[in-house]
Every structure is written in structure tokens, then in C-alpha cells.
Amino acid sequence: xxxxxxxxxxxxxxxxxxxLLFYNLLYGQSVADTIKNMDTxxxxxxxxxxxxxxxxxxxxxxxxxxxxxxxIADPLxxxxxxxxxxxxxxxxxxxxxxxxxxxxxxxxxxxxxxxxPSHLFGLFPLFNNNVVEHLKMYTGVVPGKYFGKLSGYIxxxxxxxxxxxxxxxxxxxxxxxxxxxxIERDSIQMMEIFWRNxxxxxxxxxxxxxxxxxxxxxxxxxxxxxxNAKRVFNKNEIKAFLYLGRDKAMFDLYEQRAKNSMDWGxxxxxxxxxxxxxxxxxxxxxxxxxxYNTRVAxxxxxxxxxxxxxxxxxxxxxxxxxxxxxxxxxxGFLYMMDDLGTTxxxxxxxxxxxxxxxxxxxxxxxxxFLNARSPLSKKxxxxxxxxxxxxxxxxxxxxINPALSVSYLMDARNSFFCSLSMAYQPIHQVGxxxxxxxxxxVIHANRNLSxxxxxxxxxxxxxxxxxxxxxxxxxxxxxxDLKEFNGNIISLNESNDIASGIENGDGVTYGxxxxxxxxxxxxxFTVNYSYSRSFRKFDAINNGQWYKYIYDRxxxxxxVNSYKLTPKISFSVSFMYNSGSxxxxxxxxxxxxxxxxxxxxxxxxxxxxxxxxLDAGVNWLLKKTSKCxxxxxxSIINVYDRSNPIYxxxxxxxxxxxxxxxxxxxQKDGASLPLLPALTYSLELL
Amino acid sequence: xxxxxxxxxxxxxxxxxxKEAAQKEFDPKFVVEGVIEHGAVPVVKVMxxxxxxxxxxxxxxxxxxxxxxxxxxxxxxxxxxxxxxxxDKVFPYLFYVGNSLKGKAGQKYxxxxxxxxxxxxxxxxxxxxxxxxxGAYEWLDPEKAQPAVNVDNANPxxxxxxxxxxxxQHDFYATTPRGIKxxxxxxxxxxxxxxxxxxxxxxxxxxxxxxxxxxxxxxVSNVSATSYSLWSAVSQQGLALxxxxxxxxxxxxxxxxxxxxxxxxxxxxDKLIIE
Numbered sequence: 001x002x003x004x005x006x007x008x009x010x011x012x013x014x015x016x017x018x019x020l021l022f023y024n025l026l027y028g029q030s031v032a033d034t035i036k037n038m039d040t041x042x043x044x045x046x047x048x049x050x051x052x053x054x055x056x057x058x059x060x061x062x063x064x065x066x067x068x069x070x071x072i073a074d075p076l077x078x079x080x081x082x083x084x085x086x087x088x089x090x091x092x093x094x095x096x097x098x099x100x101x102x103x104x105x106x107x108x109x110x111x112x113x114x115x116x117p118s119h120l121f122g123l124f125p126l127f128n129n130n131v132v133e134h135l136k137m138y139t140g141v142v143p144g145k146y147f148g149k150l151s152g153y154i155x156x157x158x159x160x161x162x163x164x165x166x167x168x169x170x171x172x173x174x175x176x177x178x179x180x181x182x183i184e185r186d187s188i189q190m191m192e193i194f195w196r197n198x199x200x201x202x203x204x205x206x207x208x209x210x211x212x213x214x215x216x217x218x219x220x221x222x223x224x225x226x227x228n229a230k231r232v233f234n235k236n237e238i239k240a241f242l243y244l245g246r247d248k249a250m251f252d253l254y255e256q257r258a259k260n261s262m263d264w265g266x267x268x269x270x271x272x273x274x275x276x277x278x279x280x281x282x283x284x285x286x287x288x289x290x291x292y293n294t295r296v297a298x299x300x301x302x303x304x305x306x307x308x309x310x311x312x313x314x315x316x317x318x319x320x321x322x323x324x325x326x327x328x329x330x331x332g333f334l335y336m337m338d339d340l341g342t343t344x345x346x347x348x349x350x351x352x353x354x355x356x357x358x359x360x361x362x363x364x365x366x367x368x369f370l371n372a373r374s375p376l377s378k379k380x381x382x383x384x385x386x387x388x389x390x391x392x393x394x395x396x397x398x399x400i401n402p403a404l405s406v407s408y409l410m411d412a413r414n415s416f417f418c419s420l421s422m423a424y425q426p427i428h429q430v431g432x433x434x435x436x437x438x439x440x441x442v443i444h445a446n447r448n449l450s451x452x453x454x455x456x457x458x459x460x461x462x463x464x465x466x467x468x469x470x471x472x473x474x475x476x477x478x479x480x481d482l483k484e485f486n487g488n489i490i491s492l493n494e495s496n497d498i499a500s501g502i503e504n505g506d507g508v509t510y511g512x513x514x515x516x517x518x519x520x521x522x523x524x525f526t527v528n529y530s531y532s533r534s535f536r537k538f539d540a541i542n543n544g545q546w547y548k549y550i551y552d553r554x555x556x557x558x559x560v561n562s563y564k565l566t567p568k569i570s571f572s573v574s575f576m577y578n579s580g581s582x583x584x585x586x587x588x589x590x591x592x593x594x595x596x597x598x599x600x601x602x603x604x605x606x607x608x609x610x611x612x613x614l615d616a617g618v619n620w621l622l623k624k625t626s627k628c629x630x631x632x633x634x635s636i637i638n639v640y641d642r643s644n645p646i647y648x649x650x651x652x653x654x655x656x657x658x659x660x661x662x663x664x665x666x667q668k669d670g671a672s673l674p675l676l677p678a679l680t681y682s683l684e685l686l
Numbered sequence: 687x688x689x690x691x692x693x694x695x696x697x698x699x700x701x702x703x704x705k706e707a708a709q710k711e712f713d714p715k716f717v718v719e720g721v722i723e724h725g726a727v728p729v730v731k732v733m734x735x736x737x738x739x740x741x742x743x744x745x746x747x748x749x750x751x752x753x754x755x756x757x758x759x760x761x762x763x764x765x766x767x768x769x770x771x772x773x774d775k776v777f778p779y780l781f782y783v784g785n786s787l788k789g790k791a792g793q794k795y796x797x798x799x800x801x802x803x804x805x806x807x808x809x810x811x812x813x814x815x816x817x818x819x820x821g822a823y824e825w826l827d828p829e830k831a832q833p834a835v836n837v838d839n840a841n842p843x844x845x846x847x848x849x850x851x852x853x854x855q856h857d858f859y860a861t862t863p864r865g866i867k868x869x870x871x872x873x874x875x876x877x878x879x880x881x882x883x884x885x886x887x888x889x890x891x892x893x894x895x896x897x898x899x900x901x902x903x904x905x906v907s908n909v910s911a912t913s914y915s916l917w918s919a920v921s922q923q924g925l926a927l928x929x930x931x932x933x934x935x936x937x938x939x940x941x942x943x944x945x946x947x948x949x950x951x952x953x954x955x956d957k958l959i960i961e
Binding site: 486508533535541542543545546547548585586587588589590591592593594595596597598599600601602603605650652654656657660661662663664665 | 710857
């Protein structure tokens with residue numbers, strides 16, 4: 001794998017992403033199920049808080065409210081409107097929470113870990129909102145079955161409701177087709193399947209290749225399949241789910257002489273058994289398996305290099321829970337086995353020939369946990385957890401992470417809380433770039449790489465009214481043994497030891513989050529403002545001095561408003577404003593080795609222009625009968641076509657030399673989503 | 687309650703401030719690119735760095751090239767002060783070359799660059815092993831020929847840098863890929879296809895390929911592992927790669943107020959005529 005091919009590959013990946021967006025701009029068709037929007041306002045008048053203590057909750061119906069990229073609701077993108085979340089960019093699945101990157105979050109589907117939850121560089125949702133009930137984000141005092149991430153845990157849960165209906169769903173566009181069915185019988189059993197497949201290789205790329213000269217040979221399609229099943233046996237219930245998805249892309253470089261291909265995918269499945277042992281006493285057992293693998297191949301003039309990555313995780317957990325009114329106790333254990341591997345395969349070499357294995361490791365984790373929640377008095381509520389964990393192959397294998405939060409309930413609506421917690425991350429997800437292509441290196445902590453740690457202090461205020469909810473949170477996070485890739489991709493490619501390119505350091509993040517949600521019969525309105533700072537200090541970076549982390553984006557504002565104009569028509573708008581990402585400026589340059597090299601200023605000492613974007617959408621209920629329901633939706637992303645930079649770099653201006661016979665460097669930036677309309681149509685048959 | 691909230695928020699925001707490093711300004715330095723090959727005289731280029739966004743026209747080019755340095759190469763009991771030479775067909779068109787001292791395989795060589803009060807020092811060695819190569823090419827289409835080189839992979843410790851040039855050109859230019867490590871190649875021989883890279887003097891339309899009638903020379907240089915890693919770092923540092931967010935300064939193996947590489951090479955050259 002040569003340097004240039006790597007570079008061109010990444011560039012082409014982005015070219016591809018942007019091309020897709022332009023295609024949507026030109027042709028604007030993409031269909032998703034938006035029927036749920038019509039019900040949102042009336043259903044949402046429940047007392048469920050979005051921002052609870054240690055927990056954020058977003059229902060599938062709320063996820064549907066904001067205007068959607070490509071017309072498809074995306075649970076992961078939706079949480080960017082919640083307190084504490086920043087904007088990691090458009091062409092990735094990046095979810096930055098309280099100053100930490102996407103890799104510091106754990107993504108779970110029905111309690112089972114999901115690696116790299118991204119289709120189409122984050123533009124197509126991996127989680128299908130058609131089969132989702134709600135999303136929860138845990139931080140601070142988290143349920144015992146989660147472990148191994150610093151920032152928090154995002155668990156997306158399937159819709160496990162069981163009544164007595166049959167529902168068939170279909171969605172189609174020129175770019176994709178989705179079909180699903182849900183059968184619920186006698187309130188005791190349920191089965192749901194949903195299959196989605198894009199067919200862009202038949203419709204999109206042939207058209208694009210005629211308009212874009214760099215897109216000849218471009219292919220990209222993906223599919224995913226969801227299956228959920230549930231059965232209730234007296235006091236027992238069994239839930240099983242399966243997710244299978246795969247992306248396949250291929251593109252040419254260097255005037256079609258280099259063929260590059262990459263494919264990646266997830267298999268996630270799990271079975272949960274829940275038994276009501278006696279009143280208020282429940283026993284839950286879960287076994288889950290998650291597999292993620294990628295293959296990135298470069299066929300450069302007949303010589304093929306391929307980079308393989310895989311991550312497989314088996315998890316087993318058992319929880320005994322006593323829940324009664326304001327009291328609860330949960331105890332149990334979690335076992336996880338994680339297997340990682342990275343292999344660089346040259347032409348003619350067998351995939352496991354030893355010399356080309358760049359990384360291979362597996363790690364075992366065992367955790368005992370005890371969580372308890374109880375009132376100390378009428379006004380004071382305690383919630384705490386104590387986790388005892390052991391991780392294989394690390395120097396100090398035992399970890400104790402306690403967490404405690406105390407809530408003061410002034411009255412039925414007003415409350416304060418403060419919280420202290422610790423967490424560890426033994427599996428490091430180190431991104432090669434700030435663009436979330438699926439080629440991140442995932443590395444275990446071992447005797448050479450320490451476990452990352454976080455200590456967090458947070459506090460806040462909650463108001464929970466009938467129609468209005470608002471909250472204020474402040475937090476401070478101390479981080480140690482963080483990992484950063486030194487950025488030298490070439491040495492990484494040439495080295496058999498990936499860990500040699502990883503640096504170790506500390507960090508802090510702190511900030512304040514303000515959130516308001518207002519619900520009326522016609523209106524759903526949320527405003528979120530987060531002030532967030534994130535700094536790092538690494539001996540090997542920036543001369544050992546503090547620097548802004550790339551995701552240090554102090555100001556984050558988001559607004560969502562959904563308004564029901566008539567029983568058939570509703571409007572929605574969303575607006576986001578985020579401070580620009582920090583980047584390292586160039587201060588000098590010189591000619592060397594037939595190229596121009598840059599000299600850099602202090603690490604991340606400059607900031608890109610702010611990101612802001614207005615999206616709008618309208619949903620029209622075309623037809624609603626007892627057997628059929630049709631909806632037409634129009635969404636416009638980036639209404640005023642703001643060019644938001646997602647990265648900045650310096651480049652030699654060859655054109656300038658050609659025209660002026662003088663050398664000059666220019667600053668270039670890559671812009672994110674352009675104005676992007678999408679027309680959606682969906683059908684439900686009962 | 688309001689006072690409490692205000693205290694918490696302002697306390698968090700203002701008491702938690704982190705003192706960042708001071709802004710780093712442009713720092714003038716020398717840039718040295720020097721090579722000594724087995725059987726050949728040393729060649730050293732010395733230039734200045736310049737601030738970003740600085741437009742370099744012909745007049746400023748003159749100022750960019752360091753022409754009054756004293757450059758000494760020593761090794762194997764010999765030493766020589768290099769002579770400033772001009773060749774308008776290359777860039778930089780002023781550089782320093784030796785006259786009598788020629789590199790010998792297995793020998794270490796020191797470089798000393800003096801300019802006013804600045805002294806830059808470096809040391810390198812020429813590997814013993816000389817690559818055994820055979821050039822070839824294939825037609826990608828009737829207009830474009832792609833060179834390749836077959837390398838006898840006899841020495842697993844060899845580190846190869848790859849170059850091509852047209853017969854009419856003075857300098858060899860690194861190709862894509864820039865280098866190959868013998869240890870990464872399976873089998874007794876391997877063949878690498880090479881793509882031509884553009885010089886900064888080339889136009890936007892300059893071809894990355896060769897065509898009928900071209901006479902090209904393919905050069906494969908065996909360099910030390912240290913030199914190879916330095917050139918890898920140069921590749922990484924190329925500005926086109928800033929897309930990958932790499933933002934560490936390149937320093938090379940030059941001691942003093944300078945950056946660059948002084949390296950030894952044991953090279954083989956094979957000529958090809960595209961027919």
C-alpha cells in the first residue's frame with residue numbers, strides 16, 4: 001500500500017461522499033418512512049424527560065421530528081440536538097459528547113456493542129428508525145452491563161411492544177428500497193424484519209460518471225437487515241435480534257489504472273432472557289455477539305495490497321434487579337471477550353503469513369457490578385454504583401470505578417443533582433484522521449499501552465413541567481492515559497508494531513449545557529446550548545504543552561421546531577451553530593526533495609470558520625384509512641447553502657506557477673453538505 | 687437558587703481555564719538536501735525556508751538559495767570543500783558538488799555546512815549492497831507507457847528508493863511509490879510499477895506517464911534504514927498529505943538551525959527506450 005494510493009483513496013472517498021450529495025441536490029429523491037411525524041405532537045405530551053439525571057432519552061417519534069438528511073431519520077444524528085453533544089461533521093457518524101470524540105462513546109444495539117456504526121460515511125443511518133423504540137444515553141452512574149468507554153454509552157433499543165397487529169412497510173427511491181413487516185400476536189409474541197438495499201450502482205453512479213470525470217469506475221452500494229423477535233412465557237420473556245449490514249465501494253484512480261475497493265460491515269446479534277422471579281424482582285440474562293470487519297484494497301497497476309481489520313466481541317451479562325418505587329438495586333456480572341486484528345496483505349502473500357500481521361490481540365474482561373438507587377429522605381435521592389473489573393494482558397489488571405449522584409428534590413418539578421464518577425477504556429479507538437472513514441485502528445490496552453481513565457464531576461438543575469422541560473448541567477472531566485495517533489501513516493504502514501505510532505497523554509474537558517423543551521398541542525420545540533472546552537497535553541506533541549483538542553468547539557447551539565399546521569400537514573426546522581474545529585496552521589514552508597514541505601505553528605492553535613446550518617422539512621399525510629397510510633415528505637438540508645469547512649490544508653498552487661512563473665501556496669478547505677433537497681414517500685399497510 | 691446556579695456556572699467556566707502554549711511564529715532556518723553515492727561525488731543543496739503565503743518570483747528565488755556557504759564533506763581519511771555549481775535546468779539551480787572525493791560503499795561520511803555563525807552537521811553511511819535491477823514497461827493505452835523495475839531481492843535488509851528521469855532531464859525524480867523495503871517483499875525477486883511524479887516546475891497538464899520514443903533511466907538506491915525512514919517522513923510531510931491532518935514539523939538528520947537529509951546511497955541505473 002503506497003503513500004499516494006492511501007492519500008488518493010481517502011480523497012476519493014470524500015469525493016464520492018460529496019458526489020452523492022450533489023446527486024441528491026440535482027435529483028433529490030430518497031424515500032423513508034415519515035408517517036410517524038404526524039403523531040408526534042400528541043404522543044409526546046408524556047412526562048418522560050429528555051434530560052434526566054445520568055440519562056438522556058429520545059424516542060423514535062422524537063427522532064423523526066427534525067428534518068432528515070436524504071429523507072431518512074437517523075437516531076445517531078438526532079442526538080446532536082441534545083445537551084452536551086457537539087458536531088463532529090457531516091461526512092461521518094461522529095458523535096462528540098462533552099468534548100470527547102466518537103471513539104470514547106460506546107454504541108450499543110439492544111445492549112450489544114456495535115463497532116463503527118456507520119453506513120456511507122455516516123450519510124445513511126446504520127440504525128433503522130423503523131424498528132427502533134428509543135435511544136438512551138448513559139453517563140456518570142451507568143447500568144452495570146456497560147463498560148469500556150470513557151464518555152458515555154448510547155443504547156438504541158428495538159421496539160419490543162407486543163399487541164395484536166400486522167403491519168407491512170415499504171419505502172423506495174431511486175437510490176434505495178426498504179421493505180419490512182411486523183407481526184404481533186395475542187400480546188405474547190412479536191416478530192419484525194426490515195431489509196434495506198441501495199441500488200446506486202444501477203441508478204446513481206452511471207449518471208454521475210457522465211458528469212464527473214473523477215468518478216469513472218465508482219461503485220457503492222450497501223444493504224442492511226434487521227430482525228427482532230419476542231416471546232412471552234408466563235413470567236419469562238425472550239427477546240432476540242439480529243442486525244446484518246455491509247457496504248461495498250469500488251473506485252478507480254490514476255486514470256483507471258488503480259482500482260481501489262473497500263467493504264465493511266457489521267453483524268450484531270443477541271438474546272435476552274428476562275424472568276420475573278417475584279414481585280419487583282427481575283433476573284435478566286443477555287448474550288451478545290458483534291463482529292465488524294473491513295477490507296481496504298489497492299490494486300495499483302496490477303499489484304494488490306489489502307488492509308484487513310476485524311473486531312469481534314462476545315459479551316455475556318447477568319443482572320438481578322430489585323425495583324420498587326424510588327428504590328432499586330441491581331447486581332450482576334459482565335464478561336466480554338474482544339478479538340482484534342489488522343493485516344496488510346501484499347499480492348501473493350497468504351493473509352495470515354505472520355510478517356504481514358500488523359496487529360493481533362484478544363482481551364478478556366470480567367466485571368462485577370452493584371448499582372443502587374434509594375431515597376435518603378423525602379427530598380434527597382441517592383444513586384450509586386460500584387464496579388470491580390479485571391482486564392487481561394494489562395500491567396495493573398484490576399479496576400474499581402465507583403460512581404455516585406445525589407439529587408435534591410425541591411418539589412415535584414424542581415431538582416438539583418451532583419455526581420462523581422470514574423471510568424476506564426481498555427480498547428482504544430484511534431482515528432487516522434478527523435474524517436471517520438472506516439480505517440480507524442482499534443488497539444487493546446496491554447503492557448505497552450495503558451488503559452485510559454476518566455474522572456468526572458458534574459452537577460445540574462432540572463425543571464420538569466407539564467409542557468416545558470429545562471435543565472442546566474455543568475461538568476469537569478479529568479482524563480489520563482489518553483491515546484493519540486502521531487499522524488505518520490507511512491511509518492504505520494511500514495511498521496509491524498502499530499503501537500509505535502501511538503502517543504500517551506492527559507486531557508481535560510469542561511463546560512455547561514443548557515436545554516429547553518417546550519410541547520404544546522401543535523408545537524414541539526427544543527433549544528440546546530452547550531459551552532464545551534477540551535484540551536490535551538502529550539509529552540510527544542506540541543513540546544509537551546497544553547493544546548486544544550481538535551473537537552474543542554466552545555459554542556454549540558441547536559434548535560428544533562416541529563409545528564403541526566393542520567391534521568395533515570406539519571412543518572419542521574432545525575438549526576445548528578458550532579464553533580469551528582481547531583486545526584494546526586502552517587507558518588512556513590520550504591522546497592525539499594522535489595516537493596514543498598510545511599512548517600507548522602502550535603498544535604491546533606487556529607480555528608476554522610463556524611459551522612451553521614438550517615434545515616427545513618414539510619410532511620403531508622396523503623391518505624389515511626384503517627388499512628393504508630401514505631405520507632409525502634420534503635426536506636431541505638442546508639437551506640441557505642452554507643459552505644461549512646470540515647478540514648483545512650495548504651497546497652502548492654501549480655496553476656499560479658503556470659500563469660505567473662512564481663511559487664505560491666494556497667489554503668484549501670473541504671466543505672461539507674451542500675443544499676440538499678430530498679423528496680420522500682412512504683407507505684404503511686395494516 | 688439563582689445565585690447558586692450562577693456561582694456554579696461561572697466557577698466552572700473561569701476557574702477551569704487551561705494555559706495553552708504560546709503561538710508559534712515563523713522561524714528562519716536552513717534547508718539542506720545532500721547525497722553521497724557510491725562512486726560519485728557528493729551533491730548538496732542549501733536553501734532558506736520562507737513564511738507561508740509568501741509568493742516566490744524569480745528575484746526572490748535568488749535570495750532563497752544559499753550561495754555563500756562553506757560545505758565540507760569528510761570520510762575514509764579524505765575531506766573536500768564542495769564547489770558552488772550552476773545548472774539552470776534544475777531547481778535549485780545553484781548547488782554544491784565535490785570534485786575529487788567519491789563515495790565508497792560501507793564508508794561513513796560527515797557533512798559540515800558553515801554560513802556566517804551557523805554551523806550545520808550531519809553524518810551518514812553508504813550501504814554495501816548494490817541493488818540488481820532490470821527495467822521494464824507496459825503500455826496502459828496507445829499513449830501512455832508505465833515503467834516498472836524488477837529487483838533481485840537478495841538482501842533482506844536493503845531499503846530501496848525509486849527514481850526515474852527522462853534522458854533529457856538532469857535530475858532523477860522520486861516516483862510513486864517512493865520506496866520499497868526488501869523485507870516487505872515476498873519471494874526472491876519483485877517487480878514494482880512506478881508512476882512519474884511532477885516537479886514543482888511541471889505544469890498542470892504534465893503527464894504522469896511516458897510515451898513512444900522516450901528514453902528513460904530508472905534508478906534504485908539502497909539506503910540505510912535511518913535514511914529510508916527520513917525519506918518516508920518527507921513523503922508523509924508532503925503538503926498534499928495535509929488532508930490527513932499530519933501537523934508535525936520534519937527535522938531530518940541535520941544538527942543545528944536547519945532541517946533536511948544528508949544520506950548515502952548505493953545505486954543501480956537501468957536505461958529504457960519506450961518503443
